[in-house]
Amino acid sequence: MGMGVAGSYLMARLKNSEHEVVGYERNTEDRHDSICAWGTIKPVLTNFCKKVGRDFDDFLIHDGKTMHVKMNDNTKFDIGLHGLCTYDKLALIKDFIKDCKVVYGESPKLEYLEKEYDMIVDCTGFHRVYLPKLEKDFFLPTYEYKVEYENKLPYDDFYIEPFPGMSGYFWYFPLGKKWAHIGAGDYMKNHIKATDEFLKKHGGKVIATKGRPIRLATPGNCKPFYKGKVVGVGESIGTVYALLGEGIIPSMQCVEIFLDNMNDLAAYEKAVMEHYKVYDKVFKFVRKKIHKEFNIIKSISDVISIYRYMKKNEDRFGMEIKMADLMKVAKA
Numbered sequence: 001m002g003m004g005v006a007g008s009y010l011m012a013r014l015k016n017s018e019h020e021v022v023g024y025e026r027n028t029e030d031r032h033d034s035i036c037a038w039g040t041i042k043p044v045l046t047n048f049c050k051k052v053g054r055d056f057d058d059f060l061i062h063d064g065k066t067m068h069v070k071m072n073d074n075t076k077f078d079i080g081l082h083g084l085c086t087y088d089k090l091a092l093i094k095d096f097i098k099d100c101k102v103v104y105g106e107s108p109k110l111e112y113l114e115k116e117y118d119m120i121v122d123c124t125g126f127h128r129v130y131l132p133k134l135e136k137d138f139f140l141p142t143y144e145y146k147v148e149y150e151n152k153l154p155y156d157d158f159y160i161e162p163f164p165g166m167s168g169y170f171w172y173f174p175l176g177k178k179w180a181h182i183g184a185g186d187y188m189k190n191h192i193k194a195t196d197e198f199l200k201k202h203g204g205k206v207i208a209t210k211g212r213p214i215r216l217a218t219p220g221n222c223k224p225f226y227k228g229k230v231v232g233v234g235e236s237i238g239t240v241y242a243l244l245g246e247g248i249i250p251s252m253q254c255v256e257i258f259l260d261n262m263n264d265l266a267a268y269e270k271a272v273m274e275h276y277k278v279y280d281k282v283f284k285f286v287r288k289k290i291h292k293e294f295n296i297i298k299s300i301s302d303v304i305s306i307y308r309y310m311k312k313n314e315d316r317f318g319m320e321i322k323m324a325d326l327m328k329v330a331k332a
């Protein structure tokens with residue numbers, strides 16, 4: 001259920017398996033979209049694509065070299081990039097499911113699905129349509145434009161502005177010669193204002209307006225993962241790295257964990273909890289910052305372990321990880 005990044009990749013992975021799989025997408029085929037800034041890490045996606053016989057380079061748009069960061073006090077710094085890129089996310093989703101049976105424009109009732117199928121995989125992302133509502137959800141509102149620039153692009157590469165108190169950030173993600181995604185997510189709800197201010201300052205023609213909440217509550221806060229015949233995979237069970245609002249790779253990793261454990265959902269839950277343990281820590285850090293409950297002395301061990309995790313996985317995050325940069329964010 002849901003042909004986003006998780007659902008479409010799962011379809012492609014199961015294509016030549018023993019299972020008979022039917023995909024459902026709420027939107028009609030011509031309205032099928034992917035509300036996202038389309039930023040990801042090239043080598044990681046290249047590996048996922050290889051597993052289903054696709055070449056990620058066919059979908060690559062912009063291979064980043066530098067991320068320009070402007071803090072709220074107007075200080076600026078650059079982060080070296082090694083893999084952070086933008087890609088045509090929608091085209092890859094469509095490619096993953098092009099030879100599969102997909103029903104568009106429908107979101108059947110659970111009773112119907114339970115009669116018809118042995119297993120229902122909820123990949124509906126933020127909506128989590130077929131699983132129980134979360135008691136303690138946590139999400140940010142977002143707003144985004146795809147913009148076309150006639151002459152000069154405002155920036156040659158990735159650009160972000162974290163908001164005060166780490167309540168979210170504004171992004172400018174390049175999409176090739178003439179286009180970019182500009183947008184923001186903000187707990188304090190300045191996301192539309194910040195996006196419009198950037199648009200006013202730098203011009204450009206808006207060719208699409210998008211937005212939906214992004215779930216920051218991590219798997220440890222998103223149980224149950226399964227109920228009856230339904231099992232959640234992807235953002236429906238909180239696979240977003242809260243510090244970056246990054247959900248593409250974590251959701252595809254969740255597909256892999258699901259495939260390894262699909263015959264034993266208790267084992268699936270255990271494996272998810274293990275894999276996303278550090279995400280829970282990161283989320284706790286972000287939530288404390290947003291609620292102004294963060295104390296650097298009390299939380300220093302959490303900050304150090306987040307740093308160590310990201311430093312050890314620099315290739316996975318596609319950027320240079322420096323303690324000094326993390327501290328700038330922590331102090332914001």
Ligand SMILES: Cc1cc2nc3c(=O)[nH]c(=O)nc-3n(C[C@H](O)[C@H](O)[C@H](O)COP(=O)(O)OP(=O)(O)OC[C@H]3O[C@@H](n4cnc5c(N)ncnc54)[C@H](O)[C@@H]3O)c2cc1C
Nearest residue numbers: 002004005006026036037038039107124125234235247248
């Ligand atoms: C504005 C914004 C920018 C983002 N930018 C980035 C980024 O640059 N990089 C990154 O890594 N992450 C980013 N994310 C997060 C990332 O997009 C998501 O975490 C990721 O796409 C989650 O994948 P998913 O497949 O679980 O859910 P989704 O990609 O949300 O897909 C869910 C699918 O289910 C469908 N659906 C919903 N309800 C139903 C229903 N009832 N029946 C059938 N189908 C249904 C939807 O139409 C959709 O196609 C961003 C998120 C937002 C909101």
